Amino acid sequence: MAKFEGKTIEQAKVNAATQLGCAVKELTFKLIQTPKKGWLGLFQRSAIIEVTKVTKPVIATQTAPVTENSVLRAESETMQPLTDKEREQLENERHYKANLAKMKAESLALVDYLIDVFKQLAVEVQPQITQQTVHGLKIDLTTAEPGKVVGYHGCRINAMEVVASAFLIYHGVKDPQVQLNVGDYRERRKRALTKLGQQSVTRVIASHQAVFLDPMPARERKFLHQLLEKEPLVKTYSHGREPYRSIVIAPK
Numbered sequence: 001m002a003k004f005e006g007k008t009i010e011q012a013k014v015n016a017a018t019q020l021g022c023a024v025k026e027l028t029f030k031l032i033q034t035p036k037k038g039w040l041g042l043f044q045r046s047a048i049i050e051v052t053k054v055t056k057p058v059i060a061t062q063t064a065p066v067t068e069n070s071v072l073r074a075e076s077e078t079m080q081p082l083t084d085k086e087r088e089q090l091e092n093e094r095h096y097k098a099n100l101a102k103m104k105a106e107s108l109a110l111v112d113y114l115i116d117v118f119k120q121l122a123v124e125v126q127p128q129i130t131q132q133t134v135h136g137l138k139i140d141l142t143t144a145e146p147g148k149v150v151g152y153h154g155c156r157i158n159a160m161e162v163v164a165s166a167f168l169i170y171h172g173v174k175d176p177q178v179q180l181n182v183g184d185y186r187e188r189r190k191r192a193l194t195k196l197g198q199q200s201v202t203r204v205i206a207s208h209q210a211v212f213l214d215p216m217p218a219r220e221r222k223f224l225h226q227l228l229e230k231e232p233l234v235k236t237y238s239h240g241r242e243p244y245r246s247i248v249i250a251p252k
Helices: 009-020 068-078 084-120 146-150 152-170 185-207 218-228
Strands: 002-006 027-033 047-053 126-132 136-142 177-181 234-239 246-251
Touching (some): 084 126, 084 152, 146 152, 152 185, 177 185
Antiparallel strands (some): 002 047, 027 047, 234 246
């Protein structure tokens, strides 16, 4: 049996449950020392309790959900242990469900956060989640002022994507990839990048000199790399450090 203390008996119970990782109702308590408030901060005395964790028998039923513990119980009852591959699949499924639940919860908090941030920039937006996976999140921003949301050459909306990803990381989401869109901006941007890439290839072939494009986000650089990788006379590579990393198109 372990001993725990707190300013009050209830606080001592909560401290015990927190440290033992269970609910208060799963513990039995024995009072060792009653609390005393003292006088002007002097002669105070904490409550001390002795705690025992109640062990409840686990009854397996056919309708119980399949969890790691239920599989281990079934394993011990049937004497047919899981293979390493089955254990790995079970663990991966458990992590996947936990990460997806985390993304769903924190993406809702992110929507409220984006509303507040844009309000500080004097822009009213209504975010709507259009796609959600364990690591990926797409949000459309409805607004009467799309130009203020996008910013000069997309600098504001790209910066907000970085902020949104940082928000999710801070709240425990692993490796999030956030894409913000307003209207058809991302589609128009892809068309503009395609045109820019084709014009740059023509310049490189004509001049036999490399072309350095303006800095752009990693997603746009990846799009251009994939777009131009089959061009027989040029090659592409990234240059510089974030957030000023850009693409170079050079002759082969």
